[in-house]
Amino acid sequence: MLSPDAIWLTIAQGVAQHVRLNAEALRPRLVRHTGREAIKVDWLGELPTTHDAWRDIIDAFREKVAEHTGPGLARLLVCDFSTSTDVDRIASEIVLMDAVSPYFDFFVACVCGIPEVTLTGTPEDWRKIRERIDVIEELELRQWARSLKPIADEFVRASEGRPDVAMWRRIYKPRKAYGWKRITGWVARLFPYVKSAGTVSVPNPLLALRLSQPDDTGSPNEWYNGPGIALEDAPCGPSSMLVRVEDLIGGRTEELEASGGLMGIEQDEHGALRPVSAYVIRRPEASILDVADRIVREHRYTVDERDPLRSLVAGTAEQIALAERIGTATLAFSGERTWRLRGRRDRELVDVKLSDGTTELIQRWLDLPNGLFLAHALTRKGSAYVLGDERFLVRPPPLEGTDPVTGLSYAHPPIEVWPKRLETTQWAQDVPVVGSSLAAILLHALEHDGELPPRAPSTLDDHAVIPIVPQREPPARDPRSA
Known part of the structure; x- marks a missing residue:
């Protein structure tokens, strides 16, 4: 043929x-x-x-x-x-x-890049968001609102078919600069606070800049290291809270955890990505309030009412609830083994190296026997409590360099800051995850004479490293349409 x-x-x-x-x-x-x-x-x-x-x-x-x-x-x-x-x-x-x-x-x-953005909803929907920004400005959020207003105005214009293409090209980066782990575009201004010291509590540094900053100067082929927020410091995961339910019919009281927010990403048949919202009402693995009550009854604890730091509301729902009840605690088990719950002033920060070349910051919460410690990490998968070893902890190296004016070399010891910041020579692949619930970990220790709960074979690296997902190819086209 x-x-x-x-x-x-x-x-x-x-x-x-x-x-x-x-x-x-x-x-x-x-x-x-x-x-x-x-x-x-x-x-x-x-x-x-x-x-x-x-x-x-x-x-x-x-x-x-x-x-x-x-x-x-x-x-x-x-x-x-x-x-x-x-x-x-x-x-x-x-x-x-x-x-x-x-x-x-x-x-x-x-x-890499964002080829296009599709807005759903109607112009009226986007105008409602713009109007609400005027209201939240009154909640002492003037600086954040100053950034949000022009962004919301552009959403309105784009929904009406009048997009400012130049502005949309700045959504993630201000210019064509390589390096995807630092967000410098206006999408980062949707967050008023970013992660630091294990909690989302530090004001977003981009909000101090004009919307046009960082500017688009510089070589388009260079790696960008200017102002921005690290990808791992962007808030992730849902909001959560504890709800105490009093069943007056059944005569019992139960504690539930409510979580809601953006919980995932969905990819359609054309490769487009869409944030997915969800909510979960569940019984927590253990009640942190019940655990705190048991620690108060059975072990030594302190509450420093004069500590002004206790008024800083930062951390997970469990951590905040525990801090309201207990400052420090020592849990005594057989064989003179102890667990020591650190107070807020003593919770050291530790930088752990990840397999992708970045670092994850963990916060030391509990000292365990044999030089081990339990630390909290706020990762892309949510809260995780990991098992560290203080034998591998080191002070950060001295600051070294050359003075640009005098040309003289210098070396300064690390500046002492609060909370104390250390590094570990352990890699994140060697740092096991113990669990996601502080209450469950403490309850297991109380009921099993200071033993850690059994854990799945998961590491800090598994929780913290963002996987590179291959791009899904678009569906095959009908040859007759060519």
Whole structure:
């Protein structure tokens, strides 16, 4: 069987061979430039490896060749018969690229970025958000509202079909700078506070800048290290609270945990990502209030009412509830083994190295026997209590460098700050996760003579490192639509 595609591909390859052999003689008829020009196609994601990906890339090259040579040559060489399949068309487009290869160099740039944003809802919905920002400004949130107002105004304009494209290009980065782990665009201004010392309690530093800052100066090919917030410091996870339910009919009281907010990401068949909201009402693994009552009855504890730091509401619902009842505590078990619950002033911060080259900050909450300690981490998966070893703790290295004015070298010891900050030589892959509930861990220790609860084979690295998910390819197109 012979198809039109087979015959035409044979002829087209002959045309390509002729053009390559007579490139300069045919140049005035095919292109309008001298020498060689670069044709580049941007690909959103890592190195393409699938048929669908390369189909789209080769199609894009054909369109760019047509922009340079006019549509005639592409129409002449590309298969577009009733029998043509995707494979036939792609093969003929490669023949087209071969024919013009004396005039062009072809490049594929694998890039990261946001190709497009789709807004749902109506303009009236977005106007409601804008009006509500005027109200929250009255809650001593003037600086945050100053950033939110122009952002909300743009949502209104875009929903009406009048987007400011330049502003949307600044959503994550102020310019085309490599490096995705520092957010510098306006989307970071949706957070009034960012994570520090294990809690989301530090004012967002971007809010002190004008919306146009950081600006777009600098080389487009350099790694960006200017003002912004680290990706791991952006708030993640739901809001949660404890609810004490009094069942007057059944005559019992029960403590429930309510969690709600944005809890996930959904990807549709076209590869588009959408935040997903959800809520959960559940019985916690243990009641932190009951655990606190038991510690008060059975063990030594202190409450320092004069400590002004106790008024700082920061931490998980469990941590806040426990801090309201207990300052420090010593839990005594058999064999003179003790667990020591640290007070707020004594909770050291420890930097742990992750496998992706970044670090995760953990906060030391409990000292255990044999030099072990239990620390809290606020990771991308939520709260996690991990088991550290103080034998691996070290002070941060001294600050070293060269004075830019005098040219003299200097070395200063680390500045003493509160809370005390240390580093560990343990890698996060070697730091096991004990659990997600402080109440459950403490209750297990109280009921099992100071033993840690059994744990799944999970590490801090598993909870903290953001996996690189391969881009989902778009669905295959009908060849007849080409």
